[in-house]
Amino acid sequence: MxxxxxxxxxxxxxxxxxxxxxxxxxxxxxxxxxxxxxxxxxxxxxxxxxxxxxxxxxxxxxxxxxxxxxxxxxxxxxxxxxxxxxxxxxxxxxxxxxEAPRWRPVVAEAVREIEAATAPGTELHGIGVEPKGLSITLHVRTRPELQDGAELLARQVGGRLALDIRPAKMSVELHPPIPxxxxxxxxxxxxxxxxxxxxxxxxxxxxxxxxxxxxxxxxxxxxxxxxxxxxxxxxxxxxxxxxxxxxxxxxxxxxxxx
Ligand SMILES: [Mg+2]
Missing domain, CATH: 3.40.50.1000 (HAD superfamily/HAD-like)
Structure with a gap:
């Protein structure tokens, strides 16, 4: 009620x-x-x-x-x-x-990989990459057609570097696997x-x-x-x-x- x-x-x-x-x-x-x-x-x-x-x-x-x-x-x-x-x-x-400090270099590596994969001239160019130090957000609010590509990229990079993937509104995020x-x-x-x-x-x-x-x-x-x-x-x-x-x-x- x-x-x-x-x-x-x-x-x-x-x-x-x-x-x-x-x-x-x-x-x-x-x-x-x-x-x-x-x-x-x-x-x-x-x-x-x-x-x-x-x-x-x-x-x-x-x-x-x-x-x-x-x-x-x-x-x-x-x-x-x-x-x-x-x-x-x-x-x-x-x-x-x-537990956060040891994940900073891992997240930095993920940022490098994601920025390379979304650089001008790539299929995923247009995904907004927001590095946050201990996490990364991939935004597709202005390019919703890239949502699937952003999630796949997050899974690939996150899987390789043992980062967690969290969906959010018009975006997907990578986080250290800290509870x-x-x-x-x-x-x-x-x-x-x-x-x-x-x-x-x-x-x-x-x-x-x-x-x-x-x-x-x-x-x-x-x-x-x-x-x-x-x-x-x-x-x-x-x-x-x-x-x-x-x-x-x-x-x-x-x-x-x-
Ligand atoms: Mg909110």
Whole structure:
């Protein structure tokens, strides 16, 4: 049974000091754009996050983006978990996953191979390659006909270098085989909070929704999805609240004011 915004957030507003608010970035706090480097938070979002961070135990972003990118587009009072839990910034300090450093040269080799395979003149030219240090995203938003080619390339390079392949919206990503995802990121940031909200819009957010369920917080465990043509059914089915569009994220943040 779908719930309305006010009744979903009321249990969280009742005890902000014991509550953690976590948000995906792209497609949740920021509109999805063709050029990933150009993404910024929706108007009003950074101010509201900063305001909420003053009352709630923790306000954070949980993203596939590097922390360095998130730090440029979100206020310093917002905790950051980047690269699907491989790095985070809490209280100004950036901490990487202990297993991450040894994978940097492997990921760098994968970037070289993928850039060569998508160079001008190749069949796969037009795939957007975004190196993220510890992961790589192959984007096909502007060239959807290259989706199959991008997935095949990711499987070939990932298979050879023992990297994991993760599908996402109009893209595919290669990651080190480290057991970190948005679920482990959510558990890390939630700590012993008795209330947690997570909002997302993509298959990469499913582990976070599952981790939230496992915390067993009852009405103080709140899952929110942002509707859109690309919202996966798996996400839509498992959340308590589906916001009708991205502008509604501003209404959600406003409704969370204690
Ligand atoms: Mg997203």
């Amino acid at each position: 779908p719930l309305d915004l006010a009744s979903v957030v009321a249990p969280l507003r009742a005890d902000p000091a014991a509550t953690v608010l976590l948000f995906d970035f792209d497609g949740t706090l920021s509109p999805v754009v063709d050029d990933p480097a150009a993404a910024t938070a929706l108007p009003g979002v950074t101010e509201l996050l900063e305001e909420l961070a003053g009352s709630y135990r923790l306000v954070g972003a949980v993203s596939g983006r590097p922390v360095a990118f998130l730090a440029g587009v979100l206020p310093s009072s917002v905790a950051l978990s980047g690269l699907y839990g491989l790095e985070r910034r809490v209280g100004g300090e950036v901490v990487g996953h202990p 970190a995802d948005k679920g482990s990121a959510l558990r890390d940031l939630a700590g012993d909070a008795t209330g947690v909200l997570f909002a997302g819009d993509d298959v990469g957010d499913l582990p976070a929704f599952a981790a939230l369920d496992h915390l067993g917080l009852g009405e103080r465990g709140v899952s929110v999805a942002i509707d859109g043509p690309e919202l996966p059914d798996d996400v839509r089915r498992r959340v308590q609240l589906v916001l009708p569009d991205q502008l509604a994220i501003v209404r959600l943040l406003e409704a969370l004011r204690p």
